[in-house]
Amino acid sequence: MIAKAPEIEFRRVSKRFGAGPLVLDGLDLKVSPGEFICVIGPSGCGKTTFLRMVAGLSRPSGGEIRFDAQADGTRPELAFIFQDATLLPWLTVLGNIELPLRLRGEPRAERRATAARLTAEVGLGAVGDYHPRQLSGGMKMRVSLARALSLSPDVLLLDEPFGALDAITRNRLNEDLLALHRREGWTAFFVTHSVTEAVFLADRILVLAAEPARVETIIPVDLPRARTLALRESDEFHDAVAEATRRMHSVLAR
Amino acid sequence: MSPTGTWREYIGWPLLFGAGLLGLWYAVKGIFALPAYTLPAPHEVLGALFDQRTALARAALATAKGSLAGFSAAVGLGFALSLLIAAFRVLRIGLYPYVLFMQMVPIIATAAIIVTWLDAGLPSVAAIAFLIGFFPVVASTVAGLHSVPSEQVELFRLYKARPWQELFLLRVPSSLPYFFTGAKIAATLAVIGSVTGEIFAGSTARGGGLGFMILIYKSSVNTPGIFAATLLCCLLGFLFVGAVLLLKRFFLRKWHDSLDTDFNPL
Numbered sequence: 001m002i003a004k005a006p007e008i009e010f011r012r013v014s015k016r017f018g019a020g021p022l023v024l025d026g027l028d029l030k031v032s033p034g035e036f037i038c039v040i041g042p043s044g045c046g047k048t049t050f051l052r053m054v055a056g057l058s059r060p061s062g063g064e065i066r067f068d069a070q071a072d073g074t075r076p077e078l079a080f081i082f083q084d085a086t087l088l089p090w091l092t093v094l095g096n097i098e099l100p101l102r103l104r105g106e107p108r109a110e111r112r113a114t115a116a117r118l119t120a121e122v123g124l125g126a127v128g129d130y131h132p133r134q135l136s137g138g139m140k141m142r143v144s145l146a147r148a149l150s151l152s153p154d155v156l157l158l159d160e161p162f163g164a165l166d167a168i169t170r171n172r173l174n175e176d177l178l179a180l181h182r183r184e185g186w187t188a189f190f191v192t193h194s195v196t197e198a199v200f201l202a203d204r205i206l207v208l209a210a211e212p213a214r215v216e217t218i219i220p221v222d223l224p225r226a227r228t229l230a231l232r233e234s235d236e237f238h239d240a241v242a243e244a245t246r247r248m249h250s251v252l253a254r
Numbered sequence: 255m256s257p258t259g260t261w262r263e264y265i266g267w268p269l270l271f272g273a274g275l276l277g278l279w280y281a282v283k284g285i286f287a288l289p290a291y292t293l294p295a296p297h298e299v300l301g302a303l304f305d306q307r308t309a310l311a312r313a314a315l316a317t318a319k320g321s322l323a324g325f326s327a328a329v330g331l332g333f334a335l336s337l338l339i340a341a342f343r344v345l346r347i348g349l350y351p352y353v354l355f356m357q358m359v360p361i362i363a364t365a366a367i368i369v370t371w372l373d374a375g376l377p378s379v380a381a382i383a384f385l386i387g388f389f390p391v392v393a394s395t396v397a398g399l400h401s402v403p404s405e406q407v408e409l410f411r412l413y414k415a416r417p418w419q420e421l422f423l424l425r426v427p428s429s430l431p432y433f434f435t436g437a438k439i440a441a442t443l444a445v446i447g448s449v450t451g452e453i454f455a456g457s458t459a460r461g462g463g464l465g466f467m468i469l470i471y472k473s474s475v476n477t478p479g480i481f482a483a484t485l486l487c488c489l490l491g492f493l494f495v496g497a498v499l500l501l502k503r504f505f506l507r508k509w510h511d512s513l514d515t516d517f518n519p520l
Binding site (some may be wrong): 055056079080082084086088089090099100102103104131132133134151 | 295410411412413415416471506
């Protein structure tokens with residue numbers, strides 16, 4: 001079930017709020033279908049704004065974002081994962097996961113079946129009838145992930161989704177996220193503060209800078225695509241993290 | 255149960271303090287040598303409750319009817335108006351300020367007017383109970399309908415939810431804790447409103463009610479009777495609030511955290 005992920009092209013995309021300063025300036029980027037892009041940079045560099053523009057929650061002040069070279073702004077199926085799991089507390093795990101399908105008017109039996117399958121896929125098969133207050137932070141994020149996948153998205157937008165979790169939970173979620181990505185082939189934009197996380201996940205790392213806002217650099221990650229937790233122990237991974245950190249510091253210090 | 259105590263404590267201490275307050279009551283009465291028509295002793299109040307049991311039971315039933323009718327209308331119509339206010343921006347801007355304003359109207363004044371307008375029986379009593387509860391329900395529910403976390407609203411917009419879906423699948427469930435807070439206020443006020451109405455209707459009242467009994471006892475200087483009728487008003491109010499809290503528990507217990515504080519504020 002490889003999705004029909006689009007090619008996404010950013011042309012001179014910039015953003016300012018009202019008469020304020022630019023929060024993003026002249027972003028040029030071409031993203032291949034199924035590519036995994038991590039976005040990294042200091043607070044206030046426009047990472048979240050960038051995601052919100054891809055999602056269509058916010059409009060660029062200048063330039064344009066094209067999906068499959070269509071200028072009319074038609075968007076592929078997009079799913080957003082917020083910093084907070086943003087679950088509805090009165091719905092069960094299954095109820096939360098099927099919510100997007102319910103909003104689309106999908107018949108009850110079918111959306112229940114999809115939700116049950118996704119619940120198992122993210123490793124929550126045993127807690128489908130629980131309410132969010134009964135779940136740990138990591139489990140809530142898994143529900144949020146499953147909900148985002150319920151519409152079989154072409155593009156997944158993740159805004160520091162695992163930032164509040166402990167390191168072990170975070171690493172496991174990263175690995176599971178990559179496994180899902182390999183299988184389903186959506187394009188991912190993943191905002192993070194952690195270089196290690198970015199190197200583990202990304203094909204390319206987009207480094208943004210603030211004051212003035214600019215695209216500092218784009219760092220390709222040359223690691224094999226099938227990445228597991230074992231990779232984290234390897235020398236090549238440590239070298240890649242060190243290299244990315246060095247490049248990031250050298251450009252951000254300029 | 256709260257980790258800070260056991261059921262035994264939560265029953266034992268209130269009983270102990272209750273006994274202490276009753277002792278204080280007897281002490282005040284004894285020290286100042288107060289007669290029953292000024293301050294009846296607790297056992298004299300219970301005596302009046304027993305002597306007048308038929309009349310008081312009938313009156314309590316009448317008050318309960320008026321309160322229940324007014325309360326139900328306040329909750330039902332209040333919720334309906336809240337939905338309209340949430341759905342239509344023009345109502346929110348134009349009408350909602352008056353809802354907040356109407357909360358400030360003293361119920362005594364309303365009672366005086368309603369009793370001159372309506373039949374001085376169940377209709378006017380219910381109308382007063384309704385008016386006193388309606389505005390708190392609307393104010394709380396509207397506040398609830400508009401205090402949905404913005405990320406949840408964005409989530410619905412991102413999934414292209416229709417406005418009615420946003421209202422009924424997001425705003426309404428999200429507002430329920432607020433709605434129940436309003437309903438709890440309305441339940442407390444409903445009995446107060448009914449009794450106020452009954453007192454205002456005075457001798458013209460048909461169907462009686464506890465407020466009417468208070469008037470009668472007052473005219474015959476039956477102070478223990480007034481205390482007994484007042485005690486029943488309190489019990490009635492407790493019954494109403496308890497019913498609302500049980501409903502709240504039934505609807506929210508699975509997902510809402512703040513329930514324990516309803517019965518036990520610790």
